[in-house]
Amino acid sequence: MTRWQPDARGRLEAAALELFRERGFDQTTVTDIAARAGVDKRTFYRLFGDKREALFSGGKLLEGVLVKAVAETDAAPFETVIAAFQRVADEIFADRLDLARVRQSIIEGSPELQERELRKTSSLAAAVADALRAKGVGETAATLATESGVTVFRVAFARWVAPGCDASLTELIAEMAAELRAVTSAPAVPAPNAATLT
Amino acid sequence: MTRWQPDARGRLEAAALELFRERGFDQTTVTDIAARAGVDKRTFYRLFGDKREALFSGGKLLEGVLVKAVAETDAAPFETVIAAFQRVADEIFADRLDLARVRQSIIEGSPELQERELRKTSSLAAAVADALRAKGVGETAATLATESGVTVFRVAFARWVAPGCDASLTELIAEMAAELRAVTSAPAVPAPNAATLT
DNA sequence: TACGGTCATGTCACAAGATGACATCGGTCC
DNA sequence: GGACCGATGTCATCTTGTGACATGACCGTA
Structure with missing residues (x-):
C-alpha cells in the first residue's frame, strides 16, 4: 500500500x-x-x-469574506454589495491574476465546468442576499441588489482576466457599477436630453 | 426488436x-x-x-422568440429586453403555469438540473446580448442591459410559479423592472429625501 | 419486382464517473 | 497491551455516455 x-x-x-x-x-x-x-x-x-x-474549493473562503463585508458595510443595498465585491477584489484576487487566468482558461474549455461555475456563483449570490436580508433589507430589494452586484462583478472579472487589461479589478467594478446604473436608469423620455450623473 | x-x-x-x-x-x-x-x-x-x-428542449423556441422580439423593438437597451421578456411571457408561458410548476419542482430537487438551467439561462442571455449588439448597442451596455433583464425575468418567474400567486407573469416583470431601477439608481445622498418614481 | 441508397434505430462493448461495503493501518486513550 | 476510531485502500457494482457495426424501413429508379 x-x-x-x-x-x-x-x-x-x-x-x-x-x-x-x-x-x-x-x-x-x-x-x-x-x-x-x-x-x-x-x-x-x-x-x-x-x-x-x-x-472550486476557494468558494467557501470567498463566501465568507463577502458575507462579512456585507454585514459590516452600512449603505444602500446595491452599494453595499458593490463595496463587498471590491473588498473581495482587494483581499483575495488582487495578487492572483495569473492563477485566475489559468483557472478561467480551463473553465472556458469545458461546458461542465462552466455549469459548475454558474452554480457556485448562484450559491454565492444566495449567501449575499441572505446577509442583506439579515440587515433588514426587504426580500425583493435584497435579491435584485445582489443579482445586479453579481452581474457587475462578473463583467468586471471577465474584463480583468482578458488579455491586455491593466486596470485593477476594483476599478473595473466601480466602472461597471456606474455603467449598470446608467443602463437601467429610467428610460429617456422623448424629451431632448435627460440630465444624468455620469 | x-x-x-x-x-x-x-x-x-x-x-x-x-x-x-x-x-x-x-x-x-x-x-x-x-x-x-x-x-x-x-x-x-x-x-x-x-x-x-x-x-430543457423548449430552450431553442424561447431563444427564437426572444431574439426576434429584441430585433423588432425600438427602445433603450434595458427597456427592449424587458419588453422582449414580456412578449415571451405572453406568447409562451401565459397558458402553461401548471407545466412550469411541475418542471420547477423537479429542477429544485436536483443540483444537476439547477446547473443545467443556469447554463441555459446564460446561453439565452448571450443570444439576447448578441441581438442587442446587432442593433448597434455597445458591448458593455448590451451585456449589462441583458443581464439585468434576465435577473428581472428570473425573479418574476420565481414569484409567478410560487404557490398562491395570482398575478400574471407580464405584470410581475413590470413590477420587478421598476424595483430594480429603484434599487440600482444613484445612492441617496445624505440629503433629507430623494424623489423617486415608485 | 429488384436493386441500391440513406436514415433512424437496435445491439454490443467499453471507458470513465460515482458509490456502497468491507478490510486495513496509524495513532490515541485507558 | 488492547480496545477504539478516523482516514485510507481495495473490491464490486451501477450508471452515464460513446464508438462501432448490423439491421430494417423507406424511397427513387431501372
Missing part, C-alpha cells in the same frame, strides 16, 4: 489544476489526479463531491 | 417528465426513460445530449 500523504486535499487540488491545464478537463481522469497526488481514487471522492469540485 | 415508434423525441420528453416527477431525477435511469418511451437507450442519447436535456 502507498504510504500516507499529508494534506491530501491540497495535493489533489494542485494535481487536478496541473492535469487540467496539461491535458484538459475531459482528458483527465479522476484516477490520474489521484495517482499524481499519491492517493487512491476513492480518497478523491471522499474529499470532493465530484471531479469538478477540485477546481 | 421493438417496433418503430413515431415521434421518439416527444415520447422521450414525456416519459422523462413523468419519471422525474414520479421518482425524482436521480432515481431515474436513462434506460428507464427509453423503456417507457419504447425505444432503446442509444436512441435517447442520439436525440438528447445527456439525461438533463430531456427537460
